[in-house]
Amino acid sequence: MALSPSKTSELLRQLEHRPNKKLGQNFLIDGNLVEKSISMASLPTNYPVLEIGPGLGTLTSHLLNLGHTVYAVEIDRRLEAHLREILNSFIESGQFNLVRADAVKQPIGNLPDDITEYSVVANLPYAISSAWLESLLGSEKLPTSMVMMLQKEATERMLAPPGTKAYNALAIFLQASYQQRGYHSVPGQCFYPAPAVASALLKMEKKTEPYLFAKETRSLIRRIFTQRRKQIGSLLKKEEHEIQQIMTSWLEENNICSTTRPEKISVDQWIKLGGQFPSTN
Numbered sequence: 001m002a003l004s005p006s007k008t009s010e011l012l013r014q015l016e017h018r019p020n021k022k023l024g025q026n027f028l029i030d031g032n033l034v035e036k037s038i039s040m041a042s043l044p045t046n047y048p049v050l051e052i053g054p055g056l057g058t059l060t061s062h063l064l065n066l067g068h069t070v071y072a073v074e075i076d077r078r079l080e081a082h083l084r085e086i087l088n089s090f091i092e093s094g095q096f097n098l099v100r101a102d103a104v105k106q107p108i109g110n111l112p113d114d115i116t117e118y119s120v121v122a123n124l125p126y127a128i129s130s131a132w133l134e135s136l137l138g139s140e141k142l143p144t145s146m147v148m149m150l151q152k153e154a155t156e157r158m159l160a161p162p163g164t165k166a167y168n169a170l171a172i173f174l175q176a177s178y179q180q181r182g183y184h185s186v187p188g189q190c191f192y193p194a195p196a197v198a199s200a201l202l203k204m205e206k207k208t209e210p211y212l213f214a215k216e217t218r219s220l221i222r223r224i225f226t227q228r229r230k231q232i233g234s235l236l237k238k239e240e241h242e243i244q245q246i247m248t249s250w251l252e253e254n255n256i257c258s259t260t261r262p263e264k265i266s267v268d269q270w271i272k273l274g275g276q277f278p279s280t281n
Contacts, residue, residue, distance in 0.1 A: 024127030030190035152198035177210035231257025
């Protein structure tokens with residue numbers, strides 16, 4: 001059961017815990033939204049789930065009661081202790097696996113090596129959502145799908161098409177491997193404390209042939225997008241000679257004019273650049 005604002009406030013008082021703004025702690029208190037998250041995920045029976053920032057365990061307990069094995073990453077010491085107390089029976093049975101860690105540094109937590117397919121279902125802490133997602137996309141074990149509660153502005157950046165102001169490096173990395181399968185706007189009163197920004201529930205599904213950019217290529221694209229309004233031809237001149245040669249060939253082979261701005265270059269074209277470098281996929 002989701003908690004009301006007053007019950008959530010009381011529970012936090014008992015735990016002697018104040019929501020940490022720096023960690024992006026806004027706790028889910030709307031039961032309908034919990035159900036919406038789970039129905040949007042549409043998971044097979046007993047499917048493994050990765051949850052980032054389980055908080056008070058509202059979504060976690062629903063997933064566990066449905067029979068899913070949940071691997072969760074929580075950085076907050078008090079919340080970790082609370083979860084271990086209220087979900088102890090699931091921990092003892094091996095159905096709930098919790099690790100206290102920085103999810104940006106450990107994007108899949110303690111997910112076992114032998115699990116090759118899993119999904120993400122999470123009310124992501126807004127403060128780390130983009131950094132965590134980029135870290136995940138740099139790993140070799142991608143989830144088959146992701147249902148994520150996010151700041152609405154973040155979803156707009158992640159889904160931004162080429163030629164728009166919101167188009168960015170993370171959008172390229174995400175769209176190279178995933179396609180949007182669901183979207184649901186969420187009002188602030190579904191959380192405690194209510195965030196000052198609009199929220200949205202986003203579902204992304206892994207493509208049949210996902211593309212993972214190599215670490216060096218991701219760094220290159222990020223560097224380029226720090227000056228997104230400059231011409232690609234002038235930007236490549238700032239790179240080392242070998243990279244300049246690779247990028248010059250890439251521009252010629254893909255009929256990209258040297259006066260083109262990075263924000264105008266499509267995801268598929270960036271993937272072709274990635275193909276010129278060692279790749280992780």
